Amino acid sequence: xxxxxxxxxxxCVCYLGNQxxxxxxxxxxxxxxQTARGPHRNLLNKRAAPGILTTYASPPSPPSPPSPPSPPSPPSPPSPPSPPSPPSPPSPPSPPSPPSPPSTPSPLSPPPDYLHGVWWVQVEGIWTHQTHFGNVxxxxxxxxxxxxxQDQVCSDVAKRLRLLEDSxxxxxxxxxxxxxMDTLSLALQSGQWDSADEIHRxxxxxxxxxxxxxxxxxxxxxxxxxxLNPELLEPLQKPADPDQNGSxx
Amino acid sequence: xxxxxxxxxxNEDRDGVRFSWNLWPSSRLEATRLVVPVSxxxxxLKERPDLPPVQYEPVLCSRANCKAVLNPLCQxxxxxxxxxxxxxxxxxxxxxxxxxxxxxxxxxxLMPQFSTIEYIVQRGPTPPLIFxxxxxxxxxxxxxxxxxxxxxxxxxLLPPNALVGLITFGRMVQVHELSCEGIAKSYVFRxxxxxSSKQIQEMLGLTKAAASGQQGVFVFITxxxxxxxxxxxxxxxxxxxxxxxxxxxxxxxxPLRSTGVALSVAVGLLEGTFPNTGARVMLFIGGPPTQGPxxxxxxxxxxxxxxxxxxxxxxxxxxxxxTKYYEAMANRSAVNGHCxxxxxxxxxxxxxxxxxxxxxxxxxxxVMGDSFNTSLFKQTFQRVxxxxxxxxxxxxxxxxxxxxxxxxxxxxxxxxxxxxxxxHHNAQWKVCGINPSxxxxxxxxxxxxxxxxxxxxxxxxxxxxxxxxxxxTQRRIRVTTIARNWADAQSQIQHIESSFDQEASAVLMAxxxxxxxxxxxxxxxxxxxxxxxxxxxxxxxxxxKDDPTSFKLSESLSLYPQFMFHLRRSPFLQVxxxxxxxxxxxxxxxxxxxLTQSLIMIQPILYSYSFHGPPEPVLLDSSxxxxxxxxxxxxxxxxxxxxxxxIAQWRKAGYQEMAEYENFKQLLLAPLDDAQEILxxxxxxxxxxxxxxxxxxxxxLLSKVNPSQTHNNLYAWGQVLRGAPILTDDVxxxxxxxxxxxxAVSSSA
Numbered sequence: 001x002x003x004x005x006x007x008x009x010x011x012c013v014c015y016l017g018n019q020x021x022x023x024x025x026x027x028x029x030x031x032x033x034q035t036a037r038g039p040h041r042n043l044l045n046k047r048a049a050p051g052i053l054t055t056y057a058s059p060p061s062p063p064s065p066p067s068p069p070s071p072p073s074p075p076s077p078p079s080p081p082s083p084p085s086p087p088s089p090p091s092p093p094s095p096p097s098p099p100s101p102p103s104t105p106s107p108l109s110p111p112p113d114y115l116h117g118v119w120w121v122q123v124e125g126i127w128t129h130q131t132h133f134g135n136v137x138x139x140x141x142x143x144x145x146x147x148x149x150q151d152q153v154c155s156d157v158a159k160r161l162r163l164l165e166d167s168x169x170x171x172x173x174x175x176x177x178x179x180x181m182d183t184l185s186l187a188l189q190s191g192q193w194d195s196a197d198e199i200h201r202x203x204x205x206x207x208x209x210x211x212x213x214x215x216x217x218x219x220x221x222x223x224x225x226x227x228l229n230p231e232l233l234e235p236l237q238k239p240a241d242p243d244q245n246g247s248x249x
Numbered sequence: 250x251x252x253x254x255x256x257x258x259x260n261e262d263r264d265g266v267r268f269s270w271n272l273w274p275s276s277r278l279e280a281t282r283l284v285v286p287v288s289x290x291x292x293x294l295k296e297r298p299d300l301p302p303v304q305y306e307p308v309l310c311s312r313a314n315c316k317a318v319l320n321p322l323c324q325x326x327x328x329x330x331x332x333x334x335x336x337x338x339x340x341x342x343x344x345x346x347x348x349x350x351x352x353x354x355x356x357x358x359l360m361p362q363f364s365t366i367e368y369i370v371q372r373g374p375t376p377p378l379i380f381x382x383x384x385x386x387x388x389x390x391x392x393x394x395x396x397x398x399x400x401x402x403x404x405x406l407l408p409p410n411a412l413v414g415l416i417t418f419g420r421m422v423q424v425h426e427l428s429c430e431g432i433a434k435s436y437v438f439r440x441x442x443x444x445s446s447k448q449i450q451e452m453l454g455l456t457k458a459a460a461s462g463q464q465g466v467f468v469f470i471t472x473x474x475x476x477x478x479x480x481x482x483x484x485x486x487x488x489x490x491x492x493x494x495x496x497x498x499x500x501x502x503x504p505l506r507s508t509g510v511a512l513s514v515a516v517g518l519l520e521g522t523f524p525n526t527g528a529r530v531m532l533f534i535g536g537p538p539t540q541g542p543x544x545x546x547x548x549x550x551x552x553x554x555x556x557x558x559x560x561x562x563x564x565x566x567x568x569x570x571x572t573k574y575y576e577a578m579a580n581r582s583a584v585n586g587h588c589x590x591x592x593x594x595x596x597x598x599x600x601x602x603x604x605x606x607x608x609x610x611x612x613x614x615x616v617m618g619d620s621f622n623t624s625l626f627k628q629t630f631q632r633v634x635x636x637x638x639x640x641x642x643x644x645x646x647x648x649x650x651x652x653x654x655x656x657x658x659x660x661x662x663x664x665x666x667x668x669x670x671x672x673h674h675n676a677q678w679k680v681c682g683i684n685p686s687x688x689x690x691x692x693x694x695x696x697x698x699x700x701x702x703x704x705x706x707x708x709x710x711x712x713x714x715x716x717x718x719x720x721x722t723q724r725r726i727r728v729t730t731i732a733r734n735w736a737d738a739q740s741q742i743q744h745i746e747s748s749f750d751q752e753a754s755a756v757l758m759a760x761x762x763x764x765x766x767x768x769x770x771x772x773x774x775x776x777x778x779x780x781x782x783x784x785x786x787x788x789x790x791x792x793x794k795d796d797p798t799s800f801k802l803s804e805s806l807s808l809y810p811q812f813m814f815h816l817r818r819s820p821f822l823q824v825x826x827x828x829x830x831x832x833x834x835x836x837x838x839x840x841x842x843x844l845t846q847s848l849i850m851i852q853p854i855l856y857s858y859s860f861h862g863p864p865e866p867v868l869l870d871s872s873x874x875x876x877x878x879x880x881x882x883x884x885x886x887x888x889x890x891x892x893x894x895x896i897a898q899w900r901k902a903g904y905q906e907m908a909e910y911e912n913f914k915q916l917l918l919a920p921l922d923d924a925q926e927i928l929x930x931x932x933x934x935x936x937x938x939x940x941x942x943x944x945x946x947x948x949x950l951l952s953k954v955n956p957s958q959t960h961n962n963l964y965a966w967g968q969v970l971r972g973a974p975i976l977t978d979d980v981x982x983x984x985x986x987x988x989x990x991x992x993a994v995s996s997s998a
Binding site: 021023031047 | 391398399401402404405406409478481482485489618619620622623624625626627628631632635636845852854855856865866867868869881883887888923924926927928929930934935936937938946
């Protein structure tokens with residue numbers, strides 16, 4: 001089961017920096033690129049041997065008295081550039097391939113832009129709010145044992161998930177965000193808490209403008225759900241099966 | 250010397266230590282004659298994936314004023330289960346748990362390969378980490394929005410059990426209550442009036458911690474500092490709703506920014522609630538403090554913020570007072586083990602010159618950018634929360650360093666992100682914010698009198714004991730014990746010379762230079778540096794008197810003059826062309842990086858890419874600038890990719906788009922590919938400059954290379970022009986070396 005859901009965060013995306021606000025702003029790398037833990041290549045760490053500059057053995061010959069310098073000839077216009085010589089110039093070392101991204105789950109068909117429906121179901125004393133986003137189930141599990149605190153948490157989380165719904169439904173979320181949310185909810189469903197957490201972090205880092213309003217709700221959902229007694233979650237979970245269309249268990 | 254190179258490298262790999270001299274002169278007088286002091290660069294928390302920590306307490310010498318840690322240099326009597334301290338010679342019995350040790354069954358800390366060893370100790374409840382955000386709201390809308398998003402993002406990066414707090418400020422200072430329910434409340438302070446720590450605690454309703462005598466009983470939770478996992482939703486909303494400072498800014502004026510009081514409240518809050526716990530104050534500013542204690546400039550725009558010229562003419566009104574104010578605050582923070590970061594993003598200066606002590610004395614970061622809405626700030630900020638190979642945060646807290654030396658040697662000073670806390674039985678410093686790359690410089694004095702006998706076969710020993718709070722809240726102790734042989738300088742000067750580590754020495758002298766530059770006049774520092782270099786050449790050069798052409802340096806010193814040449818031209822010692830804030834920023838990073846990065850800062854690395862062969866390092870010299878080459882220069886703060894004239898013309902003509910010139914496309918991409926690792930991992934993230942022959946940004950390259958060809962000497966020797974001449978009056982390395990040789994061999998020097 002665990003091998004089915006792999007992390008889809010090694011997205012090798014590199015955006016240009018913000019040249020308007022910051023001169024020489026460096027490129028922006030995605031979360032996956034920055035956290036990938038490949039071996040250190042340590043490429044640019046050598047200096048040229050100083051050689052002639054600091055050999056003290058051979059003295060430079062004393063300069064002859066300077067003749068009056070001839071006026072520098074006017075700079076000639078740059079000659080039309082000739083193309084680089086075709087006969088195989090040594091190609092620069094091919095850029096080493098980035099650590100191969102873990103295989104993504106088999107492609108999910110992009111979620112259609114409509115909702116199947118939203119309903120509340122009470123299962124063994126636990127309220128669940130199941131929402132279809134296209135082909136994907138998203139669950140909110142609210143624990144009702146400890147009413148005082150958890151009720152508030154429940155409604156706070158639900159409020160943010162509704163925001164997520166709105167944004168999704170009205171087409172305000174970009175495709176990369178929707179794709180990663182698909183993966184996140186699959187991870188949630190199969191109990192892959194760490195994966196889900198990592199995906200939420202990658203979304204916060206790479207797409208904070210789009211997700212900041214509601215992502216903290218998802219973060220809390222992951223945190224609270226993983227603390228629950230696994231037995232309570234059984235009826236609601238589905239094992240990771242990427243081919244499966246979302247359906248109520 | 251191949252053997253010393255290997256020795257030096259092995260020691261650095263194992264212990265994180267690089268000494269200027271690896272054979273020590275046996276008397277004080279001889280040590281001073283060596284010019285470069287016996288000193289070392291030390292990386293206390295060097296990443297050692299091969300060194301698993303041990304889960305027991307270190308064994309200490311029982312003598313009250315010694316307390317050295319058991320180490321591989323101690324004599325051990327396995328039969329009698331006794332060990333002799335190598336510092337004070339006290340004989341100590343092993344604790345009962347060591348009853349089973351023998352020659353063939355030794356504890357790790359006795360084995361030579363564990364000269365560096367880490368202990369995990371249980372010392373009561375482990376307090377959570379604390380992050381206190383102090384946020385300037387006098388920002389432009391776009392900047393504020395970007396900053397808010399970065400702060401919201403950071404909540405996802407913090408460990409869930411960490412405590413988090415928020416103070417916002419502009420004209421007033423607001424401390425936000427982070428309760429989970431109900432109406433958001435905050436306490437407001439006037440930005441003009443400084444308050445004592447006690448007053449702040451009273452006004453915030455913090456009763457003195459009912460902390461029992463036991464250290465670290467953290468029953469005291471304040472509503473201003475709450476666990477992330479409990480308040481993340483509320484705090485995310487709170488951050489999202491932050492508005493610009495509402496006080497209108499009249500034409501011709503700066504916003505009233507009360508940074509001084511805001512920090513005072515932050516430091517006072519932490520002092521009153523969590524003294525002696527790992528905590529991080531993170532200050533985000535978009536401009537200078539303009540009111541209240543610690544103000545750096547007034548609110549009239551027509552009065553510019555101080556420049557180096559103003560300072561040299563003693564025309565910086567607020568400088569002394571503000572610096573003193575922040576220094577006092579920094580010391581208080583250091584005593585409590587709290588570190589302070591400054592994230593300053595603005596187009597003009599923000600007062601880093603006055604505030605730098607806040608970070609320099611506490612081991613906090615300084616990040617300087619143009620705007621919070623840049624990838625430089627966003628990614629650098631993300632990297633504050635970077636994790637190591639174990640998935641733990643690299644940042645560590647509450648570092649306390651003790652240095653123990655054998656009696657012939659003592660510590661006479663340190664340079665780095667630490668503050669001295671006084672002498673107990675050892676010398677002790679606090680490094681409140683510490684990470685695996687933090688590197689300290691320690692300077693030693695040999696105290697043996699001249700003509701005192703060289704301790705036969707004896708070695709000088711130094712033990713570094715670093716206690717700290719790991720980011721997973723464990724308390725750890727890392728112990729490094731090193732030894733070097735004594736040598737009689739009269740008879741063994743050549744051996745001492747071959748033990749010279751020119752790279753480490755260059756950085757150690759450079760740090761001394763920076764230290765002096767911060768307290769002395771600029772030209773005096775250069776004169777001092779030159780004098781030391783000349784003395785070193787006089788001592789170790791081989792030459793005939795008054796014959797400069799005969800001058801030679803051995804291999805172990807041959808690179809040293811070149812480092813000094815580049816150091817003299819560097820922004821660490823040359824303030825020309827940099828604002829006081831920029832100089833402070835560069836120096837801040839210079840005195841805390843490890844040796845490799847420090848050398849890059851002194852003498853940038855230059856790589857050449859062309860069709861003639863694979864990429865290769867080339868001399869940092871104007872002769873390396875050729876029309877058919879792409880150059881990649883790493884100065885640590887900038888990555889510059891410079892396209893030679895022909896390359897630039899091809900690029901402009903668009904050859905890289907044509908299928909048959911795929912190799913040109915690859916050539917253009919190659920430097921960026923190689924620079925990826927640096928761009929993705931370095932802290933702070935470097936600026937990225939793409940320029941070409943004739944481009945205005947080419948100045949970054951031209952100002953760094955040795956100007957061996959200038960408009961002055963272009964036609965002097967009848968040489969073929971190779972490379973691009975540089976329009977400068979700076980001396981070239983060749984001229985510098987010529988002068989140096991002349992002075993070194995002169996009998997009248």
